[in-house]
């Protein structure tokens with residue numbers, strides 16, 4: 305369960321004060337398949353960064369899985385994220401010195417400390433599920449844009465997190481690869497009650513989610529239940 | 534005019550030899566509005582890198598504007614690109630220590646050596662045309678994904694190049710921003726006979742181009758004249 309109350313975020317830079325989120329309120333139930341949509345610059349990534357404990361709100365409250373994450377320190381936030389959340393970054397954020405395989409394996413090593421044999425099977429399975437099995441030995445700078453994006457998706461799903469935050473996860477993917485990812489995520493939602501929250505412009509995702517929240521200039525201006533799966 | 538004859542590209546890494554392009558042939562007329570499409574990993578970015586003199590072919594010939602660019606050295610290639618081509622990178626490739634304004638102004642300073650007053654008007658005009666006028670003083674890490682993409686687009690168009698290579702230019706843009714960019718580009722094609730070559734999965738672009746080339750696994754498998762503008 306995720307509850308936002310009067311959530312605000314102001315970026316202070318020397319030149320300007322940016323009100324990226326201006327008092328946002330919503331509740332997202334466990335096992336939801338939901339998406340935030342809205343114009344470029346409307347605050348979608350900012351909101352996902354707050355829910356993902358990657359940044360602190362300026363005001364308001366944010367409850368995730370019962371914890372008030374708006375009050376967590378940096379270290380506690382990182383631990384909470386590692387144990388509960390899978391994050392797919394808009395710019396992928398892969399570790400350049402690790403191969404595709406090692407990037408996907410990383411959360412299993414760092415967070416969950418699983419034995420090697422279990423890790424190898426899980427990583428290989430997920431790379432195959434996103435169509436990247438034969439690219440596992442490559443480094444990020446040897447991969448295409450959509451290949452990097454799929455490695456980032458596999459990495460976020462590998463720990464079977466309760467909550468997945470996916471920022472434009474299909475922006476660089478063709479039709480078949482995009483629907484392959486959406487089906488993979490829907491299966492996790494159906495089998496494991498994983499909650500998925502997307503930020504996207506992609507109508508292929510918007511057509512498959514149950515609820516669409518519209519952000520405009522840092523405000524929630526609409527909420528629509530749709531016919532998705 | 535762009536002519537490719539039996540164009541091949543092989544990436545050699547320690548682990549593996551990747552045949553990214555396997556003998557591609559095509560002719561693109563001046564003033565075209567054309568797009569390469571195809572699955573993630575099919576060779577679209579690789580092909581745009583060759584046409585844009587950012588990389589050398591492994592075999593075959595590539596003629597751009599009458600020059601055999603497959604035989605140009607690194608420096609000559611960079612000069613040719615600076616004078617004839619505007620390139621919109623799939624990962625934007627903005628200079629982190631320059632503001633949005635300075636990033637767009639950069640090609641006018643480095644390549645065309647225009648007087649300051651002329652530069653300022655041109656940069657301001659293009660930033661406004663992509664909806665980024667009020668973000669001009671920000672650095673790339675203070676911009677959203679789609680805002681960075683629009684700065685990268687403005688930078689590629691600012692020198693009025695003969696040829697624009699656009700790699701997934703609308704991947705992070707909402708409906709209105711995406712069509713704003715497409716209209717801006719169509720106007721340049723109509724007014725200045727600028728040639729536009731896209732690499733994309735975005736049906737919003739595919740629906741507006743005149744000709745679609747399909748790449749699959751490094752081969753050109755289809756060419757379709759469509760009803761675009």
Ligand SMILES: Nc1ncnc2c1ncn2[C@@H]1O[C@H](COP(=O)(O)OP(=O)(O)OP(=O)(O)O)[C@@H](O)[C@H]1O
Nearest residue numbers: 446448449450451544553573574575576577578579
């Ligand atoms: N520097 C490199 N070293 C090795 N292999 C590479 C390198 N760059 C690209 N490749 C490989 O070449 C193939 C084509 O890559 P390319 O980036 O051209 O694909 P693409 O069609 O642009 O894909 P996408 O739609 O995902 O952006 C891919 O399999 C990729 O892994």
Ligand SMILES: Nc1ncnc2c1ncn2[C@@H]1O[C@H](COP(=O)(O)OP(=O)(O)OP(=O)(O)O)[C@@H](O)[C@H]1O
Nearest residue numbers: 315324344345346347348349350675677678679680
């Ligand atoms: N570090 C920062 N410093 C200052 N302003 C910022 C920073 N990060 C984001 N912003 C601004 O906050 C606003 C919201 O940005 P955000 O990245 O959340 O938008 P978005 O909805 O994800 O956009 P897009 O669809 O283009 O990715 C934008 O105007 C952006 O310029």
Ligand SMILES: [Mg+2]
Nearest residue numbers: 349394677678
């Ligand atoms: Mg964003």
Ligand SMILES: [Mg+2]
Nearest residue numbers: 448449578623
């Ligand atoms: Mg590409």
